[in-house]
Amino acid sequence: MQLALSTWQEVERYLEHSTGIIIPIGSTEQHGPNGLIGTDAICPTKIASGIEMQTDVLIAPTINYGMAQHHMAFAGTVTIKPSTLIQLICDVVESLQHHGFTHFYFINGHGGNIPPITTAFCQLYHAASLAGKDTPRCHLANWWRNDAITSLAEELYHGAEGHHATVSEVALSYYAHPEAVKNVTLSPEVAPVLNEGENFYDAVDFRNKFPDGRIGSSPQLATVADGERFYHLAVEALTDDYQRFLATL
Numbered sequence: 001m002q003l004a005l006s007t008w009q010e011v012e013r014y015l016e017h018s019t020g021i022i023i024p025i026g027s028t029e030q031h032g033p034n035g036l037i038g039t040d041a042i043c044p045t046k047i048a049s050g051i052e053m054q055t056d057v058l059i060a061p062t063i064n065y066g067m068a069q070h071h072m073a074f075a076g077t078v079t080i081k082p083s084t085l086i087q088l089i090c091d092v093v094e095s096l097q098h099h100g101f102t103h104f105y106f107i108n109g110h111g112g113n114i115p116p117i118t119t120a121f122c123q124l125y126h127a128a129s130l131a132g133k134d135t136p137r138c139h140l141a142n143w144w145r146n147d148a149i150t151s152l153a154e155e156l157y158h159g160a161e162g163h164h165a166t167v168s169e170v171a172l173s174y175y176a177h178p179e180a181v182k183n184v185t186l187s188p189e190v191a192p193v194l195n196e197g198e199n200f201y202d203a204v205d206f207r208n209k210f211p212d213g214r215i216g217s218s219p220q221l222a223t224v225a226d227g228e229r230f231y232h233l234a235v236e237a238l239t240d241d242y243q244r245f246l247a248t249l
């Protein structure tokens with residue numbers, strides 16, 4: 001059941017039997033020469049649509065923008081300030097909590113969102129504790145951080161999965177949008193990675209270290225068929241995880 005495609009009466013009826021909601025969250029940022037700019041939002045949105053087919057759950061509209069300052073040297077990227085993203089997450093949760101929702105399950109598609117999301121959770125818990133109100137139950141599921149996903153990526157790509165514009169995320173986005181598959185020759189075949197102890201900081205630094213936007217990946221290997229395999233694994237893992245979360249007090 002999709003919140004955006006429901007009426008208020010349907011939401012009221014849903015709340016009579018469940019107070020859980022899934023909120024996909026992503027980013028609008030470059031994903032290398034053959035990855036879609038919407039990849040990080042497309043993947044959690046697709047996974048959420050699969051969970052919806054498996055279990056009784058309401059899916060909120062995807063938060064399509066994220067914290068992506070380090071990708072700003074590439075055209076098309078949009079970044080949300082950490083403080084804005086934290087506030088947006090708090091406002092979404094508090095609005096839904098006002099209607100009776102208690103359990104908020106975020107499916108995230110972007111590593112750069114992890115600090116703002118977890119900070120938003122801290123802020124919500126902090127505010128509830130001090131106001132003596134019910135504390136919302138919040139959970140963060142980073143879909144790609146899953147043993148089954150990692151194992152399949154290793155089996156299929158032998159170390160060329162990478163860390164940004166990964167083969168698995170590009171494949172999953174292609175499965176969601178086969179009409180947008182890009183046929184591009186990538187050079188080098190496998191993108192550079194950081195050296196031991198090295199980091200990246202701002203957008204210029206990122207582009208200097210990773211000239212075409214990829215980190216350590218070889219996403220020309222991405223296929224719609226592989227994307228379907230990642231999709232099913234993620235749906236299975238996160239459906240169970242959501243149900244366990246919903247059962248917690």
Ligand code: NI
Pocket residue numbers: 031039040109110164165166169
């Ligand atoms: Ni990504």
